[in-house]
Amino acid sequence: MRxxxxxxxxxxxxxxxxxxxxxxxxxxxxxxxxxxxxxRAMDWSLSKIIRIEMGAVAISTNDLRALLQLYSxxxxxRTDELIExxxxxxxxxxxxxxxxxxxxxxxxxxxxxxxxxxLRTYEPLxxxxxxxxxxxxxxxxxxxxxxxxxASLIQTRMDIxxxxxxxxxxxxxxxxxFILDEAAIQxxxxxxxxxxxxxxxxxxxxxxxxxxxxxxxxxxGLHMGMLESFVILEFPEPEDSDVLFMETSRDMILSxxxxxxxxxxxxxxxxxxxxxxxxxxxxxxxxxxAKQMA
Numbered sequence: 001m002r003x004x005x006x007x008x009x010x011x012x013x014x015x016x017x018x019x020x021x022x023x024x025x026x027x028x029x030x031x032x033x034x035x036x037x038x039x040r041a042m043d044w045s046l047s048k049i050i051r052i053e054m055g056a057v058a059i060s061t062n063d064l065r066a067l068l069q070l071y072s073x074x075x076x077x078r079t080d081e082l083i084e085x086x087x088x089x090x091x092x093x094x095x096x097x098x099x100x101x102x103x104x105x106x107x108x109x110x111x112x113x114x115x116x117x118x119l120r121t122y123e124p125l126x127x128x129x130x131x132x133x134x135x136x137x138x139x140x141x142x143x144x145x146x147x148x149x150x151a152s153l154i155q156t157r158m159d160i161x162x163x164x165x166x167x168x169x170x171x172x173x174x175x176x177x178f179i180l181d182e183a184a185i186q187x188x189x190x191x192x193x194x195x196x197x198x199x200x201x202x203x204x205x206x207x208x209x210x211x212x213x214x215x216x217x218x219x220x221g222l223h224m225g226m227l228e229s230f231v232i233l234e235f236p237e238p239e240d241s242d243v244l245f246m247e248t249s250r251d252m253i254l255s256x257x258x259x260x261x262x263x264x265x266x267x268x269x270x271x272x273x274x275x276x277x278x279x280x281x282x283x284x285x286x287x288x289x290a291k292q293m294a
Contacts, residue, residue: 014111016089017055018240023082025053027071041070055240058089094163101156105253110160112243113167118234119174120269122225124181126189127198129161130168131178131205131213136198137161139190168211177212179272181225185215185289196293203286206279214276215285225272230265242266 028038035053039046042063051057059067064086068079095110113119121128127136141157167174185202188195206213216223231245244255244262255261277285 013058013089013091013093014055015115016085016091017058018115018235018237020059020082020085020089021053021055022237022240023085024067024071027068027073028053031071033070038067038070042066059086060090061086095160098156098160101153102160109245110164112233112245113164113231115235116174116233116243117236119167119176120179120232120234120266121176121229122179122231122269122272123184123229124226125187125229126184127180127202128178130165130176131202132161133194133198133201134158134162135194136189139194143190168205168208173208173210175210177214177273179214179216179225179269179276181216182218182285185286196290199286199290199293203283203290206283206286212279213282214273214278215282216272216276217285220275223272223275224268232262232265232269 028035033041035049036046038044039049042049048057052059061083064083065079068082073079073082093111093114095107095114099107121130126140129137132140138158141154141161145154145157168176185199189198202213205211216225228246233243233245235242242262244253244265246253276282
């Protein structure tokens with residue numbers, strides 16, 4: 001089975017939209033206008049300006065020029081800079097061709113993941129997608145697919161998962177911390193011959209400077225993370241709030257407005273790190289598993 005090519009595209013449109021929204025918020029504040037006042041002046045719905053300032057939608061260059069006039073941004077160099085950001089925010093990305101094959105929530109998650117600078121992942125049951133070998137991912141995707149899922153859709157899901165892994169392997173890789181319950185690395189997925197390569201991949205990735213992997217051992221007993229997996233994405237711009245992602249068997253939940261909720265999950269994440277084996281203990285556990293499987 002082929003591995004998807006490593007992606008070398010420039011920063012994704014979400015990054016450009018987030019940078020643009022930051023500048024537009026500053027410009028609006030600079031002329032002391034509320035979102036309601038802007039909506040009335042532009043003859044827009046309030047939801048439109050809110051979504052633009054959230055970075056949830058791209059703004060057309062014509063709308064942007066009119067908005068900058070309202071905000072008294074007349075410097076041509078500054079205007080051109082913001083226009084270029086708007087154009088870049090509307091460009092297609094590698095995941096655009098999969099828009100019809102995956103849910104809008106997961107598509108948005110991929111956008112956020114691509115734009116993040118720091119990732120925290122906790123997984124109690126399975127190896128996270130970014131860490132999976134091709135064989136592990138194939139066995140898992142086929143097993144969890146709904147009956148009747150076409151071979152082409154299964155392959156699409158494989159391509160997406162493997163392409164996402166470039167985040168850990170690119171020239172300026174994503175900094176990430178993965179906390180796994182011991183159940184995730186002990187669970188048999190697919191044929192038994194899949195496990196040794198998966199353990200070796202975890203060891204290889206754990207030795208990279210941008211990747212931290214820690215295991216919460218069975219001996220930790222009951223703990224706060226047993227009931228659900230979650231991902232917290234952090235972004236390079238200080239104005240950009242963190243994003244929380246949770247996935248159930250049927251639903252995907254993205255939250256970037258509930259600061260209190262995200263803070264709670266950050267606290268749980270640190271508690272899990274506190275009861276984990278740490279980096280050295282985790283590598284020792286993985287090395288021992290690899291030795292047993294040899």
